[in-house]
């Protein structure tokens with residue numbers, strides 16, 4: 001799409017993405033640094049993000065689903081690709097064909113893969129232990145059952161034993177240490193064959209909990225894409241995503257002028273209101289109405305009234321008229337409008353903002369030099 005035909009421009013800085021990968025890899029070293037690239041690389045586009053991370057040195061990738069793994073395999077013939085969902089029914093041959101390693105989340109997954117491996121193996125896999133999420137992974141009773149029946153593992157090469165932290169973004173949460181202790185306890189219960197298998201535990205936030213949490217391999221996602229891995233502390237990551245919307249119209253209005261659907265906002269004084277070409281159909285959440293801020297040349301301006309499907313209205317009374325012209329751009333994400341701040345205004349997390357980024361944007365990727 002030609003840039004002038006779009007209402008908003010999304011810029012994805014691949015140099016910043018690579019710099020973030022290198023910072024995380026340095027912080028986690030000597031543990032290996034993998035990358036979580038599920039959901040189309042958190043909405044940023046797997047076609048460009050996958051190869052850029054590979055160039056930065058990443059050799060191991062996590063996606064949610066086998067279909068995502070197949071897309072990634074075509075982009076990265078030499079990468080290790082792990083499927084977090086485990087095995088979906090009757091997908092074993094696809095895993096083999098595209099060299100996708102399932103994360104075995106249950107004894108049922110293990111039995112299916114073992115059965116397939118007896119005929120086609122030996123086959124690689126990761127084994128997921130649930131240390132406190134009650135979501136995916138083996139619980140203590142499952143681990144004890146596995147220890148009593150180690151023949152299940154005969155044709156499976158478990159590359160990593162892994163678990164996932166539920167509260168790592170809150171460094172002081174006692175859940176972090178409880179999960180760490182449970183992981184050590186579970187490891188000791190594993191069959192002899194798996195007692196010295198390498199371990200993976202930390203997501204982005206887990207990396208910053210310290211070396212005890214690193215083990216042999218870490219799996220950052222959001223921090224690669226510029227999200228703050230610690231709630232309430234300065235963000236050490238570089239900004240990757242920038243979103244700018246175009247001004248469609250500027251109106252000078254009196255006080256008491258109603259703005260937008262439902263007339264939920266009325267100007268308190270004579271004001272200048274600009275309409276910008278982005279809306280909830282683009283992933284600019286409706287919850288941001290009367291809450292979020294945008295910026296023009298680093299001057300913060302409030303979103304007033306509801307977010308429409310294709311349009312938001314902002315109060316630009318404080319912006320010099322010359323900086324606020326039809327066809328000009330307003331910063332929606334990035335620069336003076338940090339991703340984490342926008343997420344907080346929508347009562348959500350940066351993950352949801354990124355994975356909801358719309359398909360109508362003109363997308364531009366900035367190439368890195370490194």
Ligand SMILES: *Cc1c(COP(=O)(O)O)cnc(C)c1O
Pocket residue numbers: 036038084164202203204205219220221222223
């Ligand atoms: C998504 C995911 C990650 C990455 O988490 P971030 O918080 O984005 O760093 C790591 N491990 C698992 C199991 C995941 O599902």
